[in-house]
Amino acid sequence: MKQSETRNLTMMMDLYEMTMANGYFNDQDKDTRVAFDVFYRSNPDGGGFAIFAGLEQILEYIENLHFDEEDIAYFRSLNIFTEDFLAYLKDFKFSGDIYAFKEGTIMYPNEPIITVVAPLIDAQLIETALLAQVNHQSLIATKTRRIVSAAEGRAVSDFGARRAHNMDAAVYGARAAYIGGAVGTATVLAGQMFDIPVSGTMAHSWVMYYKDEFEAFKHYAENYPDGTVLLVDTYDVIGSGIPNAIRVAKEVLEPMGKRLKGIRIDSGDLAYLSKKIRKMLDDAGLEDCKIVVSNSLDEYTITSILQQGGKIDSFGVGERLITAKSDPVFGAVYKISAVEENGTFAPRIKISENVEKITNPGLKDVYRIYDEAGHSVADLITKAGETVDMSAPYRYADPVKPWKNRSFENCTAKKLQQQVVKEGKRIVEPESLEDIRAYVEKQLNTEVWEEEQRFENPHEHYLDMSPAYYEMKMDMLHESRTR
Amino acid sequence: MKQSETRNLTMMMDLYEMTMANGYFNDQDKDTRVAFDVFYRSNPDGGGFAIFAGLEQILEYIENLHFDEEDIAYFRSLNIFTEDFLAYLKDFKFSGDIYAFKEGTIMYPNEPIITVVAPLIDAQLIETALLAQVNHQSLIATKTRRIVSAAEGRAVSDFGARRAHNMDAAVYGARAAYIGGAVGTATVLAGQMFDIPVSGTMAHSWVMYYKDEFEAFKHYAENYPDGTVLLVDTYDVIGSGIPNAIRVAKEVLEPMGKRLKGIRIDSGDLAYLSKKIRKMLDDAGLEDCKIVVSNSLDEYTITSILQQGGKIDSFGVGERLITAKSDPVFGAVYKISAVEENGTFAPRIKISENVEKITNPGLKDVYRIYDEAGHSVADLITKAGETVDMSAPYRYADPVKPWKNRSFENCTAKKLQQQVVKEGKRIVEPESLEDIRAYVEKQLNTEVWEEEQRFENPHEHYLDMSPAYYEMKMDMLHESRTR
Incomplete structure (x- = not known):
């Protein structure tokens, strides 16, 4: 872990996080609590799912968050911040709460993978680093899984360091690749930092x-x-x-x-x-x-080589894995969902010309719904704290086909987010990479339909809503239209 | 510069660098001097050129190269290295010479951008980090230049941090984007480290x-x-x-x-x-x-928006710049070109089924040839130390059309590599990013043909050879065929 301990990545942010923070501070809004959700809008490569990775590095980043004297001097040199704000930064620490999916969770578009509930400035400042970490590691874990599936049981190793987008991309990419099912990496620093098997x-x-x-x-x-x-x-x-x-x-x-x-x-x-x-x-x-x-291997060339009867025991996969060449952007975003007003969280919604860009407002819970055989049949968004009782048929709203009357029967529901940071303190132990990797394997082998794991035109996982949540969202949309 | 100073990237290597090093050490070959060239085989996005970037970070890496106790302990734990070799690593420092293009040089396929002349182990160990740095920064500088050209004088800023492949990709990507012609970045850490204008x-x-x-x-x-x-x-x-x-x-x-x-x-x-x-x-x-x-802008969308008369003053370009989405792999390689035998460097060549993968053997010099108007008309590879006299017509070999008899007339030749490291010590001062950026601008505005700067089907820059160099390469190919 020698690298991450010595690095302060607090300054790894877009400048607008600071221009907003300075404005909130000056307007006495800094202590208003807000909620932000991290979610993404479509799976890479037209796939049926993605793998959530990078949580451990986010927690390390949150715990290390602080501004050094030289950071504050740098901000002062930009001549856009008030001295009071710069003085406030001196003792700044993240003091909010964070809820997240377990690392390695199979995830789907438009559900909150991470929710941050924190004072306004705290929540805003972490946006860039948090997204960069989730986007990168989830991208590489997901891409690796596609390659591993194509290899049909043969070993896949990460050989990509030299073509990675600089050092972190090689090292955290190797970590993500291991989560996604690679058997190891050629990258020594990744082996050393994360105890990943190395070969060469x-x-x-x-x-x-x-x-x-x-x-x-x-x-x-x-x-x-x-x-x-x-x-x-x-x-x-x-x-x-x-x-x-x-x-x-x-x-x-x-x-x-x-x-x-x-x-x-x-x-x-x-x-x-x-x-x-x-x-x-x-x-x-x-x-x-x-x-x-x-x-230059990837899931497509490997599939094709194996179809032609290639006699191969093991694949070293480099540039196309470590850059996720076929689709190198993972588009998770960080959107405000609620603002505390007089002690309760009032939902916020972002409207857009593009329907898929309309956000899911408010504080919410996300459940994964399993049938009797243990297959995951859908995910479900509810209002925060709603009771989800599966002992009787549970009627839900399908936001894509809202006219249909549907229920979950004989199902169980598992809450996907757990609290990982409380009042700025991490409250979960680091998970071993082996456990995260095994968790990915278990979900894909026993819970996720094979049809969602196809490369071409996979089954789209359902993201349903509780009737109460759906009604709240629709009310907000109607209200915004009549404004 | 606070980040790079505190990081030891010595372990950022593929394990095979170490398995080879251990073998060379055990076989008493470690002090044999060898030469390696860094070169790439094709320009990204089918373009006509690329921009060399990342040299400054390579020099910092070379100067910091050393193994800590914990690094050696890690290698010991792998149970594949001899104790004598591990003891040798304790005092290891890079002791070789490095020659490189000036950072920001417009470069072309198959010419040596960097040449390392060093004891065998020293030369081998730096491969991975050196390539990762050159590949990443050259990729982003080149991609940014394409976007900047499409914007036809309008400002282009880097907004990509959240979609970068982790933190280094955001920070060194912002540096490379600035070299390529972006006017600034949103990434605070890049602004702080490299004095790049920030906006937000x-x-x-x-x-x-x-x-x-x-x-x-x-x-x-x-x-x-x-x-x-x-x-x-x-x-x-x-x-x-x-x-x-x-x-x-x-x-x-x-x-x-x-x-x-x-x-x-x-x-x-x-x-x-x-x-x-x-x-x-x-x-x-x-x-x-x-x-x-x-x-989601890039050179293609910008061109199209401007063609339709879009009234735009400035572009914020994110994911497609910072990941070089359309072609995210820059394929520079590191190939051995010569081995010292009895005091002279004997050339080595790698043969391949693919003609474009045959290497250029031996110690060599690279010149850029300019016509009277100052346009760069070709690059020229010679044997190291050959005299290139342009005061009379200079006959050269065109390796693509070797039957043609061609000469440079009324031209000048400029050597492209300069020595940057001598016996392990850096001998050039850091160049300012502003100077590097201005150098790119100057070359593209006054030296490089517009025809090479087209997006589609650009003119291919000539890489010619001196008759002596061409003959040496042909002799080696013939010899290998008759073996």
Whole structure:
């Protein structure tokens, strides 16, 4: 954890958080409590779900939030803030409450993943860092899951650091990839910080350093007899790489009582080459030698290679995972939902020309609804504190088809948000990455319909509303229209 | 600079850098000097050039390179390294030489942007961090330049932090965007670290906090009478946002002797709305009120909006800039080019099935060739130390059309790499970001053909070779084929 402990990311914000804060402070509004929701509007890559990741880093950020002298000096230099406000920043600490989905929760559009209930300035200032963390890690966890599904049980490792959008993207990307189901990463700093399994063997430079490919392989095998994985595509995979690898297996490893663990190819037609290589290795009695492939892979290329019968044991996935190349923007937003007025939270709604941009107003609860077999059939938004009684059929409103009369029968409901910060103090222990990863696995294997996990045109998870919540939202829309 | 000083990014590497290093160490090869080149194979988005960015952060990284006790303990825990090697790491410092293009140089595929000449382990260990930095910053600088060109002189600001791939991507992305021609950023930490102009006004939450849009605008104007920019699309741009903004201009600002500086729209059809708004503002005597737009912009949407006559003064560009959404991978690689043998550097070449993946071997120099008018007409690779005399016609080899007999006449040649690190010590002062940004501007305005700056199907910059270099490369290819 050596990195995050030493970094103060308080200044990682858009300037408008501060211009607003300064205005609220000057107008004596800073202590009014408000609620903000984090939610997103559509799943990446047209998928059926996303994976919530990044909560642990948000909690660390919240606990570290403070302005140093040099930060305040910087703000003063901009000549737009009052001295009283700058003095107030000196002792600023986050003092609000935060509620969030458990990290690793399968999530869907338009439901509040995180809710912040805090004094106005506290709630506003954390917007940018909070979104950047959720957006990045959820994006990479979700993308990785797609790749892992395409690999159909074969190992997927993150090899992306060099193409990541700078250092944090490599390190927190590796964390998110592990949550999404990667078996490990090549990125040492991520391994060190998060205890993720790391792997690594050789680059083309190793092979090119020596005058001869066989000599290069021999040196490697002598150094790593228990984990010899040879990169066979520096010169000519079939003509020299594989023959030299087999020769090393026979002449160097076998006399030591060792087996060649694997070969890796990083270029060429991976379906064609892997089949040809498998045969060459098998013919040489190296049936246990694994074939690892890398080179611009993603869920689409992996699906296609496997459809063509590629003989592959493990995938190293780099740039297209670590940048989520096919859809590199995760669009979670942070919208105000309520403002305290005379001791109660009055809902706020944002109207938009685009229907999908109309927000869900007010303080609310979110439940996941499970059928008797444990499948998650829908999510449900209620007004905060509403009783959700599933012991009898529960009538709900479907906001997409509000004319239909529908009920949940024989279902159970689980509240998805839990309080994680209380009056500025974190009240949950860090979760182990292994537990988060296992939780993702469990949900996708036992709770989430397969139909939601399809790449193309997946089933859209229902986000329903309690009758009371739906009525409140409709009333607000009508009121705004008649204003 | 508070962030970078406190971070040790030595562990930001792929594990294979260490497995190779350990092998080289055990085999007594660690002091052999080698050369590696950084280069990339194609310009992002099918463009005609890219912008080299990130050098300053590379130099900081190189100077900080060292392994802490806890790093060594981590490596020990992996059970793959020898104790002698781990002991060696304790005092490890980078001791090699680095040559690089000046930051902000317009660059082209397949030429060495950076060359590292160093003992084998030193050269190998820095691969991952060096590539991640160059790849990220060059990607964002290049993408930003495309957006800036599309805006045809209108200001472009970086608004992307919340959608960046974590914190570094926001901060170093803002730096790169500024190099590429953005006028500033919304990201406070980037402003603080790099002295980039910052801007920011209000979010929808400001408008929604108040019960009434006019009240919200009024409060803002009273707090910032000299820089009132109002976000007008929370409820209904034409029906309420603009009328309320005009009312604030008349009732709040004019009595103070102030003018409404601008309005911002963040949704809807920006071409249609901006024309309508311009008319409404002009009719109200607010001809000097600027129209700022944001909402998923990039070079393509901006071009299209301007073609339709959008009346826009300034663009806030977020997610598509900070993630380089249309092509989020910059593919610079780090390839060994030479190994010292008996006091001279013997060239190395990587052959590949894909012609474009064959490397340029050996120690080399790169020149940019200018015609009499100062236009850059080609780049030229020579063997290291070759004399390039342009006082007479200079015959060169065109590696794409080698049968042609071509010469540079009345041209000048400028060497593109300069030494930046000597025996592990940085020998160049940090350059100011303003200078780097101005250098980009100067090259694109006076040196680089407009035809290379087209979005679609741009002119491909020539990368030529001296006859001696070309012959050396061909000899190596022939030799490898006959092996």
